[in-house]
Amino acid sequence: xxxxxxxxxxxxxxxxxxxxxxxxxxxxxxxxxxxxxxxxxxxxxxxxxxxxxxxxxxxxxxxxxxxxxxxxxxxxxxxxxxxxxxxxxxxxxxxxxxxxxxxxxxxxxxxxxxxxxxxxxxxxxxxxxxxxxxxxxxxxxxxxxxxxxxxxxxxxxxxxxxxxxxxxxxxxxxxxxxxxxxxxxxxxxxxxxxxxxxxxxxxxxxxxxxxxxxxxxxxxxxxxxxxxxxxxxxxxxxxxxxxxxxxxxxxxxxxx
Amino acid sequence: xxxxxxxxxxxxxxxxxxxxxxxxxxxxxxxxxxxxxxxxxxxxxxxxxxxxxxxxxxxxxxxxxxxxxxxxxxxxxxxxxxxxxxxxxxxxxxxxxxxxxxxxxxxxxxxxxxxxxxxxxxxxxxxxxxxxxxxxxxxxxxxxxxxxxxxxxxxxxxxxxxxxxxxxxxxxxxxxxxxxxxxxxxxxxxxxxxxxxxxxxxxxxxxxxxxxxxxxxxxxxx
Numbered sequence: 303x304x305x306x307x308x309x310x311x312x313x314x315x316x317x318x319x320x321x322x323x324x325x326x327x328x329x330x331x332x333x334x335x336x337x338x339x340x341x342x343x344x345x346x347x348x349x350x351x352x353x354x355x356x357x358x359x360x361x362x363x364x365x366x367x368x369x370x371x372x373x374x375x376x377x378x379x380x381x382x383x384x385x386x387x388x389x390x391x392x393x394x395x396x397x398x399x400x401x402x403x404x405x406x407x408x409x410x411x412x413x414x415x416x417x418x419x420x421x422x423x424x425x426x427x428x429x430x431x432x433x434x435x436x437x438x439x440x441x442x443x444x445x446x447x448x449x450x451x452x453x454x455x456x457x458x459x460x461x462x463x464x465x466x467x468x469x470x471x472x473x474x475x476x477x478x479x480x481x482x483x484x485x486x487x488x489x490x491x492x493x494x495x496x497x498x499x500x501x502x503x504x505x506x507x508x509x510x511x512x513x514x515x516x517x518x519x520x521x522x523x524x525x526x527x528x529x530x531x532x533x534x535x536x537x538x539x540x541x542x543x544x545x546x547x548x549x550x551x552x553x554x555x556x557x558x
Numbered sequence: 559x560x561x562x563x564x565x566x567x568x569x570x571x572x573x574x575x576x577x578x579x580x581x582x583x584x585x586x587x588x589x590x591x592x593x594x595x596x597x598x599x600x601x602x603x604x605x606x607x608x609x610x611x612x613x614x615x616x617x618x619x620x621x622x623x624x625x626x627x628x629x630x631x632x633x634x635x636x637x638x639x640x641x642x643x644x645x646x647x648x649x650x651x652x653x654x655x656x657x658x659x660x661x662x663x664x665x666x667x668x669x670x671x672x673x674x675x676x677x678x679x680x681x682x683x684x685x686x687x688x689x690x691x692x693x694x695x696x697x698x699x700x701x702x703x704x705x706x707x708x709x710x711x712x713x714x715x716x717x718x719x720x721x722x723x724x725x726x727x728x729x730x731x732x733x734x735x736x737x738x739x740x741x742x743x744x745x746x747x748x749x750x751x752x753x754x755x756x757x758x759x760x761x762x763x764x765x766x767x768x769x770x771x772x773x774x775x776x777x778x779x780x
Contacts, residue, residue, distance in 0.1 A: 394773075442730075449727035456723050460714045469777040470710045473770055474724060477706055480766065481728050484759070488731035491738070 323400050323540045324549050330533040330540075337530035344523035351516035368426040370516050374524040376419035379447060380482075382412035382528060386454070387479040390472035400536075402468025403543065405475065406458060407536035411528050413451035420444055439490040446485050450478040464543050562647045563655040570659030573632075580628060585667045588621035592675045603680050610679025611689065611740035615733050617675070618668050618693060619700065623725055625664035626704040627718055629656065630775070634712050643779060650768035653775070657701050657768075665697040681744060688743040688753070695753055696736045699760040702767035703728050709774035732759060 320326045352370035359366040386408040393401030423441065424434045435441065454471055461467035544550045574581060595613045596606055633639040642652050672693050673686040681689065707725035711717040739752035 446727045446730055453724040453727065456720055457710060460716060460720055466777055466780060470774065473706070473774050473777065474710060477728065477770055484731050488734045
């Protein structure tokens, strides 16, 4: 425990210890490989269950197996946007540097999952619906979500001052969060073909148990991957932004 | 507070009137974009009737978006905006006044000329009235949401294209509901639910967007 970090008076866990980039950097470095390893194990297990153990679907044949990638990616695309907006909002409200870096680090991973969800959806749509793309509610709102990610990244990239980029991106991310339900419902009223969810918290899943297991394993794999990727990226962002501080110079000295 | 609002609206409208050519340019842009579609697609009346509402709305969206860069740019350049940030009146009140003036100068002309464009696509008379009404109810939210984008991209390089990337995805609900209102009328159904939703979006934007705009403006000046 370094002397630079203040302790709470009560002697309990200091939750704010890791809100400083300097203390978070080694923590992220310790955690990232673990999450990457978990992700790798779960990906292998999930894909094995998905492609070899799970039974063939009665209606869709083998093509349904894309859901083991498609559904986790679609969930992650929305969840990461919420996480990104949460960290952006925290940065705006409490003026913490690390929160903004975290939001910036999450955006490319979120955009990646959105793209995977759209791409695998298209691959699944061709044999099942007979078309790569339909202007349906789910597909359209997912596409708009991708544009929101691109807008966030483009806005931050256009600003040279990282503090201004953090704050401007935060305003945009929060506006986007308000808009996501509006976008979702407006496109839902407009036209719809995508099937309803097969899995919900309220009722038992409408699919075979092994299919469900495979999907859940893949969901956790995607979680672990997203955390690992975000931690690695935030480490790079920390080094870049804190490059003028002493500890970064010391750290880079030890890495030579 | 109301005096400040009135003064800002009067000032911005006077400035817009002194630079009338800007207003006419975005109106002509609107007309040209909507007129290019029949040239590209062909003069089949049934097809034009089907795509007309959407095309007029998309053209209105683009014309409204192009006018956004004028909202804060000149005030930013000559330092007026800095005075507004320092003023005793809350910034969001001044922002509302500026957006109202911008809507009158940039979007009201689009609302007024839209029925003429609808006529080009062979829309029936009641659909033309709904088109104008839907635009009148929907464009305020375009101005308000667009103002957030304009404030965020203030003084950035390549601001125009960036503004389009930020703002157009957020415009989607207005576009969908607006076109649905006109299509429903053309199909002999009631447009009321869509018009009410458009009005609700505009009122929601009116209550939330000014905060976001003032936050974005303050960030630009840090």
